[in-house]
Every structure is written in structure tokens, then in C-alpha cells.
Amino acid sequence: MSIKFKPPIGKFSRINGKCISLVGDDIDTDRIIPARFLKCIDFDSLGKSVFDDDRKTLKGNHPFDLEINKGSSILIVNSNFGCGSSREHAPQALMRWGIKAIIGESFADIFYSNCIAIGIPCFTLPKESIKKIQQYLDIKNLFLEIDLFKSTAKTEDLKFNLEIKETSKKMFLSGEWDATSTLLENVSLIEKKINELPYVNFNKDCL
Amino acid sequence: MSKDTLFDKVWDLHKVANLPGGSDQILIGLHLIHEVTSPQAFGALKxxxxxxxxxxxxxxTVDHIVPTDNQSRPFKDNLAEQMIDTLEKNCIEHKIKFFNIGSGNQGIVHVVAPELGLTQPGMTIACGDSHTSTHGAFGSIAFGIGTSQVRDVLASQTIAMNKLKVRQIWCENKLSNGIYAKDLVLHIINQLGVKAGVGYAYEFAGPAISALSMEERMTICNMSIEGGARCGYINPDEKTFSYMKDKLCSPQNENWEKAVKWWESLESSDNCIYDDVFKLDASKVEPTITWGITPGQSIGVNQKIPSLNEIHPNDKFIAGEAYEYMGFKPGQSIKNTPIDVCFIGSCTNGRISDLRVAAQVLAHNKIAKNIKAFVVPGSEKVAKEAKEEGLDKIFVKAGYQWREPGCSMCLAMNSDKLIGNQVSASSSNRNFKGRQGSPNGRTLLMSPAMVAAASITGKVSDVRDFINK
Structure with a gap:
């Protein structure tokens, strides 16, 4: 964590890393980063506060505190991960802790788009496959090689066919996941569209 | 795939382009910002x-971090002061209209925009806050976004997004006396589950929805996100139009008739197609309370906390966690659960009608000993109106603290927090672990009327025993 954090940029197609498992459904963004840590005007200091309440409650036994999980970058989760608040601070905190990709049963909508927007691909796998990985991780370390192009994750003795939204996959492979410049390419269409909206002239000077 | 619903019409109207990756570029008609999720977006622009x-x-506007006891500047909390200061500077630099404290229009962003008539049918509305779904009550397509998307909207007034599917939630019959919009939406989330809405927009419809006031409709749409749906909406009708008439930013003069005509055309067509339809009988809804750690874990006030074998296999794990965290046993009654703190407020239930209902229950009553109770109006306008009606006096006489507007203990970013494992009866929207500021604090979500009843007895009570006397 002492190394200065560099956010991902450009296109990428492979993520290799050690897995960390976090068992539980409906893990909300308040748990990922409690609201008191949102009192900041940048994201820089969030990494150390990820899961702060849960970690304090478990007194060193939370997966994010275990020595064995040090250096992990692929997070394995269950269903509806990231539900609740839209705070981008949640994936920002995970990313600054070291997470580069997430594999889970399912994700909440806003959390998912926040992850894509900052360069964390989220993949889904059936419940049984997630269980298999989590059981494996109970016994030993697991290093996965994720191939975004083929949508696979494999190791010497395991192989999974990952699901990812086609739009997200294309964005990472093309490097267009940092959306602002892509959106601004259509600036003339945007200007045309906004002038066509019936309501923009309903009460122009109210504010 | 849905066709000819209000959602389809509004989406198509705002679609700028197909993006190379396959998602749609959607124009955002109204962008609302606050101090928590905007500073990094402005930083990224720079x-x-x-x-x-x-x-x-x-x-x-400013809402999440504002203190509700003393709002004089600089705030006692340096970090909170830094956040409001940053927002002030960003708004000046970028020429953005800012409703600051004392303007008469400050408050929770989802209370303020409808009050001003900024929220209108047929708009796309985005804000860096998941409860943006509130604005769907007017027949707008409104959803929460993250900070990177706030940056995109600031820079381009558009975002990249995949079109959502549409599920109609048809609510037959009417709510009974003493049952409110909050009870209905908690019931809906319980029936469908907290993940069912992922990938969907929810259209709330049916006689029970039509019968609701605009503020009650906002309560319903507000909590769409708690059911997993990023966006929830209700087709606009006469009630919508009469609520909007003569608001500051509503269409004026000759534009009013034009606007109404256009708004009427947006309604989901008779022969429209939904991706899914879910029906329920609203007359069967009881005063509803959460017992667990997700808004889906709720029961009627006279029901017992479900045992594991009554719970769907997919929900057993989180149920187990909930029993442990809440200290409740399966089969235990929720009624008479002792309460420590009562909170009335939030973007779900901090509007004038919510305060009126709670004050009605509290009139001529006192809160129980050892209860800390406070009411936080949703906006400066709500506070002003409440004072004009004398509601503040009713609350104070009953033993409540009357506070200044803000988000307050809904998410506890200011100094309003639970302590230790206190139990709160809360009119807010989330009962997540630690949500109200204490890592082991416990939240029971309920309607403002039910919070008022709980504050009088000091325990979970059936509000119908108070209003039907």
C-alpha cells in the first residue's frame, strides 16, 4: 500500500492475480465503505478503510486482514454484491486496496457501472462455481488467469467460462471504458438533441 | 423487450447515439449534484x-454532511466544512445554481427538486445518489449514478448506459386506514426481494398507486433502488399536474397547456409491452417493519420474525446474518421490541405530509422515558411550512428535538448517529449493518406514523391503536 496507487488506463485483455474470497449475499456499499469515510474531496485515502466496520468487528479475522490474502487482486463474491448507495467510493476503495477484477454470482446495477467506469471488470459465474472457488480458497491459495477476450478464468486444475456484459467487454478490449472522450465525440449530436427536447424551453429563466 | 411504456418513450427521446461498445448514449435533462459525490468529478474535469x-x-444543494443542530459557518466538523466549501467554489467557477443553507430552498436534493418544479414528467434525471429514483414519481426516468458518471454528465450532459427492462408492479385495491406508502413499498420489496430489480425499471401502477398523493408516490419510487431497481416511475396524471402547477420552475403561462398535453402523451400506452408484470393486493398490506439488515427483511407489525425454514433458500445466508446482528430470534414477535432512538426525516419520509401524519399521532402525547427522538425536515421549505402549521410545537411538546434540514441519521455523515447497539425506529430507507453511524447499531425501518407510535410507547407498536381510538 506504500507504493503510490496508479489507476488503470487504456485497453487490457488479461488480469492475472491471487483470489480473495468474501462470503455473503447482499453486501452493501455502506459495508464496503462506511459513510464517515465519504467526507473527502478525493479518493486517495480510501484503500485502508475498505470494510472498516466489518474488519473492526472481526478483530483481524476479516478476509481483508488475513496475512494469507495479502497481495490479492481478484475478489470472489456471492450475490447482489454492492447493493445500496451509489457511492463510487466503494469500488474506489476496493481498487485502492488492490482489487483489479471481481467475480461473483451477481452485482447491483449502480455498483456494476461504477466498477466499469473506473476499470474494474466484474464477471459472473453460477452459484455452484462460486461455491467451488470459495471452498478451494478455504484450503489453499488460488491464482487465476483471466482472459477477457475468451471470457475465461483458469488455473492449473480449474477452468471457468465467465460471463460479462458484451458492452463492458468491448469497452475494456478497446480501451474505451473511460467514457468521457467517447461521449464528447458526439458533441454536435448532443447539441442537436438538447434543443429538440420539448421541456428545455418550458421555463428557461426560473433559476 | 418492452415497447411503448413511458420508460421506452422517454428513453428513445433522450437517446443521442449507439456507442461503439453497444450501449446507448443518453442525454440527461436535469442533473442534480451535492457535496459528497461531486468534488472528485469536478477534479476529474480539471x-x-x-x-x-x-x-x-x-x-x-448541500444535504449529506450538514449538521442539523447548528448550521452556522464554519461547521464544527472541518471535513464537512471543506466539503461545502469545495461545492461552493465549484458552483461559482462553473456557473452552477447552488441552493445553499439559508437560501430558503436548501434541503435533501430529492425533496428540493420536486418542490421547485425542477422535476418534471418526461425528463431524464441523474444525480450521484441512489435515491434519485424518487423523481420517477412524476413520470420522469430518474436514476443514481457514480462519480465518474457525474463527471461525464458535467462534461457532456450524457452518459453511456444499457437500456433497462421494464417490470410493471400492479397494486390492486387500496391501502387500509393507518397503512401508508412506506408500508406498501416495504411490502413490495419483501415480496420481490432486494435483487429482483437488477436490470429493471419499475413502473408502479394500479388503483392503490393512483390513490396516493404525490409525496406518497415519491416514497414509493424512492425505495425502488432498495428492490434493486435503479429507476422506478409512475405515469403522470391530474395529481401530478396539480402538484406542479405554479412551482418556481414549472412551465408558466402558455407553456403550461403545451406541457400538460405533452406529459399526457408520455403515459405507457394501453397496448404497451412489459418485460414482466407483478401483481399484488394492496388491501392486504399491514403496517410493515424491517427486522433484519436488508430492506427486504420485513414483516407486518403483528407477525413473527420468520424462521429459517420459512425463508427462501437463496435468502437463508443473509437471514442468518440478520438474526445474529439484530439479536432477534426466529419466531419472536416484532411488536413490543424496545426502541432507543426515533428518527423522522430523510428523502423517503421527510416531507410535509410525513410530518403532518407523525404530528397527528403525537398530538396530546409524550414520548416514553429514555427515548431520544428527533425530527429532521427534508428541506427549508418543509421546515417553514411545518412551523406555519405549528407542527414543530407539537413535536417539541411531545419531547422531540426539532432540527434543521438535511440527510442526518439516514446515513449518519454528520454527528447524528446511533451509539453502540442502540435500536432505532427510523422513517429512512436503509437498515444495513452500521448504516446509522454505529458499527453495531440496529435500524428498524417503518412509516413516520409508526415511528411516532413507537416513540410514545418506547417500543414497536401498531399505529392503528392510536389513530383509530
Whole structure:
């Protein structure tokens, strides 16, 4: 964590890393980063506060505190991960802790788009496959090689066919996941569209 | 795939382009910002050397971090002061209208925009806050976004998004006396589950929805996100139009008739197609309370906390966690659960009608000993109106603290927090672990009327025993 954090940029197609498992459904963004840590005007200091309440409650036994999980970058989760608040601070905190990709049963909508927007691909796998990985991780370390192009994750003795939204996959492979410049390419269409909206002239000077 | 619903019509109207990756570029008609999720977005604009493209389509207020006891500046909390200061500077630099404390229009962003008539049918509305779904009550397509998307809206007034599917939730019959919109939406989330809405927009419809006031409709749409749906909406009708008439930013003069005509055309067509339809009988809804750690874990006030074998296999794990965290046993009654703190407020239930209902229950009553109770109006306008009606006096006489507007203990970013494992009866929207500021604090979500009843007895009570006397 002492190394200065560099956010991902450009296109990428492979993520290799050690897995960390976090068992539980409906893990909300308040748990990922409690609201008191949102009192900041940048994201820089969030990494150390990820899961702060849960970690304090478990007194060193939370997966994010275990020595064995040090250096992990692929997070394995269950269903509806990231539900609740839209705070981008949640994936920002995970990313600054070291997470580069997430594999889970399912994700909440806003959390998912926040992850894509900052360069964390989220993949889904059936419940049984997630269980298999989590059981494996109970016994030993697991290093996965994720191939975004083929949508696979494999190791010497395991192989999974990952699901990812086609739009997200294309964005990472093309490097267009940092959306602002892509959106601004259509600036003339945007200007045309906004002038066509019936309501923009309903009460122009109210504010 | 859905066709000819209000959602389809509004989406198509705002679609700018198909993006190379396959998602749609959607124009955002109204962008709302606040102090928590905007500073990094402005920072990113600066890094990219970009300007705000249409500053007149963004409106700001301050709500999450504001203290509710003493709002004089500088705030006692340095970090909170830094956040409001940053927002003030960003709004000046980028020429964005900012409703600051004392303006008469400050408050929770989802209370303020409808009050001002900024929220209108047929708009796309985005804000860096998941409860943006509230604005769907007017027949707008409104959803929460993250900070990177706030940056995109500031820079381009658009975002990249995949079109959602549409599920109609048809609510037959009417709510009974003493049952409120909050009970209905908690019931809906319980029936469908907290993940069922992922990938969907929810259209709330049926006689029970039509019968609701605009403020009650906002309560319903507000909590769409708690059911997993990023966006929830209700087709606009006469009630919508009469609520909007003569609001500051509503269409004026000859534009009013034009606007109403257009709004009427947006309604989901008779022969429209939904991706899914879910029906329920609203007359069967009881005063509803959460017992667990997700808004889906709720029961009627006279029901017992479900045992594991009554719970769907997919929900057993989180149920187990909930029993442990809440200290409740399966089969235990929720009624008579002792309460420590009562909170009335939030973007779900901090509007004038919510305060009226709670005050009605509290009139001529006192809160129980050892209860800390406080009411936080949703906006400066709500506070003013409540004072004009004398509601503040009723609350204070009953033993409540009357506070200044803000988000307060809904998410506890200011100093309003639970302590230790206190139990709160709360009119807010989330009962997540630690949500109200204490890592082991416990939240029971309920309607403002039910919070008022709980504050009188000091325990979970059936509000119908008070209002039907």
C-alpha cells in the first residue's frame, strides 16, 4: 500500500492475480465503505478503510486482514454484491486496496457501472462455481488467469467460462471504458438533441 | 423487450447515439449534484481540462454532511466544512445554481427538486445518489449514478448506459386506514426481494398507486433502488399536474397547456409491452417493519420474525446474518421490541405530509422515558411550512428535538448517529449493518406514523391503536 496507487488506463485483455474470497449475499456499499469515510474531496485515502466496520468487528479475522490474502487482486463474491448507495467510493476503495477484477454470482446495477467506469471488470459465474472457488480458497491459495477476450478464468486444475456484459467487454478490449472522450465525440449530436427536447424551453429563466 | 411504456418513450427521446461498445448514449435533462459525490468529478474535469457543457442543466444543494443542530459557518466538523466549501467554489467557477443553507430552498436534493418544479414528467434525471429514483414519481426516468458518471454528465450532459427492462408492479385495491406508502413499498420489496430489480425499471401502477398523493408516490419510487431497481416511475396524471402547477420552475403561462398535453402523451400506452408484470393486493398490506439488515427483511407489525425454514433458500445466508446482528430470534414477535432512538426525516419520509401524519399521532402525547427522538425536515421549505402549521410545537411538546434540514441519521455523515447497539425506529430507507453511524447499531425501518407510535410507547407498536381510538 506504500507504493503510490496508479489507476488503470487504456485497453487490457488479461488480469492475472491471487483470489480473495468474501462470503455473503447482499453486501452493501455502506459495508464496503462506511459513510464517515465519504467526507473527502478525493479518493486517495480510501484503500485502508475498505470494510472498516466489518474488519473492526472481526478483530483481524476479516478476509481483508488475513496475512494469507495479502497481495490479492481478484475478489470472489456471492450475490447482489454492492447493493445500496451509489457511492463510487466503494469500488474506489476496493481498487485502492488492490482489487483489479471481481467475480461473483451477481452485482447491483449502480455498483456494476461504477466498477466499469473506473476499470474494474466484474464477471459472473453460477452459484455452484462460486461455491467451488470459495471452498478451494478455504484450503489453499488460488491464482487465476483471466482472459477477457475468451471470457475465461483458469488455473492449473480449474477452468471457468465467465460471463460479462458484451458492452463492458468491448469497452475494456478497446480501451474505451473511460467514457468521457467517447461521449464528447458526439458533441454536435448532443447539441442537436438538447434543443429538440420539448421541456428545455418550458421555463428557461426560473433559476 | 418492452415497447411503448413511458420508460421506452422517454428513453428513445433522450437517446443521442449507439456507442461503439453497444450501449446507448443518453442525454440527461436535469442533473442534480451535492457535496459528497461531486468534488472528485469536478477534479476529474480539471485533470482533463474540460468545462461544464451545459451549466444551466445542473442544480446543486448541500444535504449529506450538514449538521442539523447548528448550521452556522464554519461547521464544527472541518471535513464537512471543506466539503461545502469545495461545492461552493465549484458552483461559482462553473456557473452552477447552488441552493445553499439559508437560501430558503436548501434541503435533501430529492425533496428540493420536486418542490421547485425542477422535476418534471418526461425528463431524464441523474444525480450521484441512489435515491434519485424518487423523481420517477412524476413520470420522469430518474436514476443514481457514480462519480465518474457525474463527471461525464458535467462534461457532456450524457452518459453511456444499457437500456433497462421494464417490470410493471400492479397494486390492486387500496391501502387500509393507518397503512401508508412506506408500508406498501416495504411490502413490495419483501415480496420481490432486494435483487429482483437488477436490470429493471419499475413502473408502479394500479388503483392503490393512483390513490396516493404525490409525496406518497415519491416514497414509493424512492425505495425502488432498495428492490434493486435503479429507476422506478409512475405515469403522470391530474395529481401530478396539480402538484406542479405554479412551482418556481414549472412551465408558466402558455407553456403550461403545451406541457400538460405533452406529459399526457408520455403515459405507457394501453397496448404497451412489459418485460414482466407483478401483481399484488394492496388491501392486504399491514403496517410493515424491517427486522433484519436488508430492506427486504420485513414483516407486518403483528407477525413473527420468520424462521429459517420459512425463508427462501437463496435468502437463508443473509437471514442468518440478520438474526445474529439484530439479536432477534426466529419466531419472536416484532411488536413490543424496545426502541432507543426515533428518527423522522430523510428523502423517503421527510416531507410535509410525513410530518403532518407523525404530528397527528403525537398530538396530546409524550414520548416514553429514555427515548431520544428527533425530527429532521427534508428541506427549508418543509421546515417553514411545518412551523406555519405549528407542527414543530407539537413535536417539541411531545419531547422531540426539532432540527434543521438535511440527510442526518439516514446515513449518519454528520454527528447524528446511533451509539453502540442502540435500536432505532427510523422513517429512512436503509437498515444495513452500521448504516446509522454505529458499527453495531440496529435500524428498524417503518412509516413516520409508526415511528411516532413507537416513540410514545418506547417500543414497536401498531399505529392503528392510536389513530383509530
Amino acid at each position: 485533470d482533463k481540462n474540460l468545462k461544464v457543457k451545459f451549466p444551466q442543466r445542473t442544480v446543486a
